[in-house]
Amino acid sequence: xTMTTDVVRRxxxxxxxxxxxxxxxxxxxxxxxxxxxxxGAWLSEKLIxxxxxxxxxxxxxxxxxxxxxxxVVYHFGSALYRRYVLARPRSMIPGAADxxxxxxxxxxxxxxxxxxxxxxxxxxxxxxxxxAFVWGTVIMVISGFLLW
Numbered sequence: 518x519t520m521t522t523d524v525v526r527r528x529x530x531x532x533x534x535x536x537x538x539x540x541x542x543x544x545x546x547x548x549x550x551x552x553x554x555x556x557g558a559w560l561s562e563k564l565i566x567x568x569x570x571x572x573x574x575x576x577x578x579x580x581x582x583x584x585x586x587x588x589v590v591y592h593f594g595s596a597l598y599r600r601y602v603l604a605r606p607r608s609m610i611p612g613a614a615d616x617x618x619x620x621x622x623x624x625x626x627x628x629x630x631x632x633x634x635x636x637x638x639x640x641x642x643x644x645x646x647x648x649a650f651v652w653g654t655v656i657m658v659i660s661g662f663l664l665w
Contacts, residue, residue: 542585549578608638615641
């Protein structure tokens with residue numbers, strides 16, 4: 518007897534590549550940004566030295582900032598394409614069902630419900646995380662341009 522496992526792909530290859538680029542860029546920006554901000558700390562001095570000096574750290578930071586901005590532009594472009602060309606529903610826009618799911622999750626966590634609430638393709642937690650990343654990136658880009 519052979520067992521088969523159904524695999525459901527929630528994201529396309531393009532989406533997965535985009536997310537990896539965003540993740541790697543974000544982490545690289547956090548590391549290179551923090552070592553610049555706290556350049557006198559012993560760990561920052563070690564990391565700056567390990568990356569061949571502050572000018573190289575700044576160059577690395579700018580390269581990853583550009584990659585992140587390009588990934589975000591691509592993300593918005595593909596979201597607009599899916600919505601207006603392919604006419605897919607706005608599945609990442611929070612709605613009333615997400616508010617009910619939040620309430621149901623809270624009841625479940627507090628022991629006032631036996632089961633977590635049913636949710637759609639994306640949970641309210643995933644939507645919050647996604648929008649937090651969007652606004653965090655917007656703030657990073659604006660503050661980065663101001664500091665540059």
